Amino acid sequence: MAGRDERPGNTGSRGSRLLGCVALASLVVLGVLAFFLTGPDVRLHPTTGEEFGQFDAVRMLYLHVPMAVLMYASFMLCAAASVGVLVKRTPWWDVMAHSTAEVGTVLCGLVLVTGSIWGRPVWNTWWEWGDVRLMTTLVLFLLFAGYLALRRTTTDPRRQERKAAVVALVAVLDIPLVNRSVAWWENRTLHQRSTLEELKIQDLTLFTLMFGFLTFGLVVWWLTLQRFRVGWLERAAIDHAVGSAIAERRSETSADELDAAIGVTDEQAGEASP
Template sequence: MFGLANPDRFLRFTRPLTPVAWGVAVVLLAIGVWLSFTAPEDYQQGDTVRIMFVHVPAASLGLMAYGALGVSSFFALVFRHPLADAAARAAALPGAAFTALALITGSLWGKPMWGAWWAWGDARLMSVLILFLFYIGYMALRASIDDETKAARAAAVLGLVGLINLPIVKFSVDWWNTLHQPASLLRMGGPSMSEVFLAPLLTMMAAYAALFLAVWLTSIRTEIVRRRVLTLRARKALEA
């Protein structure tokens, strides 16, 4: 891992890996969509159960992406390595997109199931909303400071603070009474849902994970090139 912290090594290692990740993501998404539409209706939820195949993976990836952002921020802040900062920055936008998708599909699912688009008193809803705001705050903070070094440090601190919210999101359904049901996948005794819904759900979760990896690697590679171009321009300006 520390060997890949070298930008040149990282670029060489991820050059063949990135298109593979994109290919795996496309294939898994195609299979997942097909399984989602061919799955039977739920006896209680009907066709609205299919929203689960978009909502649950999006929520999971929102947490995973922020975990990547937070860990990268730690290495950027402690070891001050530019590649770690690039990784944190690259995780922010896709993570925010996945979290926004989780909030939107959650509202679409909540209306027929709960009778309301949103419940301000629900701990899971509010903690995911706070997660989205951390993403927005991270990107806004970086954009608001002209000095890129200062912006990276300030954003890294915010990224680390936001890690506190991850266990709150995960265990909110266990710690408080919420409209959300308890965990159905990661629980003692194994998954509680039927196999006809489990297969498309797990496939879509794998597809989202591959998609995030593909986007993340592509964004990090682009960020490395962008910084090298800026450095080259600065050197030419000094020479001039």
């Protein structure tokens, strides 16, 4: 983390502050594109000739889809870092796994919320039990929430790092199910198939969606960087606390107390003295 300020309590650096500013500006531009410049989804039905589509609800697409894809990326990074934990056993991998899991879980929660907000006007329901995409995403959220809870069962993250790595590697097995469910259960599930795979999107709508990927990529990068630095500082604080406790204990223990602890009397100690 070269170049980072040495001021205590600060996880920023010139580079990360610049990254944060660019991410924030991108979010503003994305908001303008999504909510003002792009139009609603209105099409003419080929048979009935009536207008149909998602209308203004389509704007949620520019947030929901990039967040979902970046959620996959975060969890995959967590899985890769978890392999690093099991193979290399260095703190860097564990802090990286923890950071990406936390960011991914936040994104997963937001994906569920934005999907629910979109689903109410478009599908006519906030939530559909039995929809494979929804259920596998909820399971993914719960699995990674469990991963984070497991890490909270101890104050020293080193005690749970191997267990947590195994949990992460099991949890990411759900990602292919989440991603492919709409294709594997195409006529049995409510969620529509992937639009990008079939490129059924064009012009400003496509540009805005791509800009959404870029924006959320920057946001996730910034969040992960900050969370990694916090995690690294937490470890340093634990090590510092242990070191301080040892020094304090040494300073509290006098020679007399040591003698008493091992059964040496004052007389014996006096005889031994010149």
